[in-house]
Amino acid sequence: MTGKSEWPSSLDDSELDELDRYLRAHTGEDDLLLDGVHGLLSALAVGPLLVLPSEWLPEVLHEPFADENEGNRVLELLAKLNDSISAELDVDAYEPILGEVELEDGVMLSAAGWCEGFSRGIDLRAGVWESRLSEDPQLMELLGPVMALAVDEGVLSADAEFEKLSDEEYDSCLAQVSAVLVSVNQYWQAKPVTEAEVEAMALQLPSDTNKDNSNPPRQRSGHWVH
Template identity: 75%
Template sequence: MTTTTNKADWPSSLDDSELDELDNYLRAHAQDGHLLLDGVHGLLSAIAVGPIRVLPEEWLPEVLHEPFADEDEGNRVLALLAKLNDSISAELDVDAYEPILGEVETESGPALSAAGWCEGFSRGIDLRAGLWEKRLADDPSLMEVLGPVMALAVDEGILSAETEFEKLNDEEYDDCLAQLPAVLAAVNHYWSGNPATEAELDALNHTNQSKQEQTPPPRHRSGHWVH
């Protein structure tokens, strides 16, 4: 079924110049292991379709790692991040979501890469790890829905597989990329129809209170964003 929306209802996503501006800022301040634009989009995508709300003060430390040069710069970057964040849910609402992916050089020329996006998506899940992990263990249907994301993440070395995993060929990789919008919509629908229970939330609160801060090992990534 095709959904028709009025132009006024279409999500206000970042235009190319705004994406360039945010991309340039992130690159100028990135160190090894920091998320670039594709990773930030993956992070915010996981948050948008996740089980419960994640406040900006929780996810911003995953994106910003040093003080702003001045107040105007800070306000501008925060405004761009807020707009990017808001656009994801709006795009999902009208079936217009597209992941921001990286671009890497291969022997046959430039190719899309999900490495950064998957790294960000993984970190978004980590922000509510207790809920995700318990539900993934208890409900195989959620794992099945996330299959294309998991396949890409394992292929890129973001996640480790318990069993030997054969690398995706180019056709399989592209097919998983093409499925990302449908996966996000399905995960969003899953958590809307199967919200976190009180027992799961109580367990999460207990875990958060007792968990000590851990710094994840840095990951190296290069490439350019494309949309």
């Protein structure tokens, strides 16, 4: 596999650990950890419209920085993580950052945090995504493996009764994540957002007014694993 160090914009393991420690020390129960941030930025990287840092940073950072140096360092790490996603997708070297969940019989990888972040990334351009998903079944088909993981982890709800994925099916969906992102990115390049979709999105109410605070917290995963 191609090493992350071949891209100057990518984080090495020590930098991932550093960002992971910061997020763990400054997040609440429903906030994204490193795997979730990676999912969020992945959705934005392959999405239909540009999302500026001023829009996605509030999904990641929830407390004032202790000092300017800390703030600059965290923002630098987040920028490098963001830049690395497109670089890795371009050379077929992308891997989702996953969490670890401790079970009675050992530790297993979990895509719950990554899927949660990916879902929130879609939410930042929800109007366009929802409009296109309802009109073009091709996009839903392309997203199939990621949607299956998200439903399996309880991040998304399914209209019909959903049978849990087997270990083999779960691993198969995980193995397809990189290809899914490449395909979705190519989809939006081939079928860009229309003016009507942009206008419809502009007419939507701010997302904060649509939140249902009665929903239970979504699942979050444990330690990052790349």
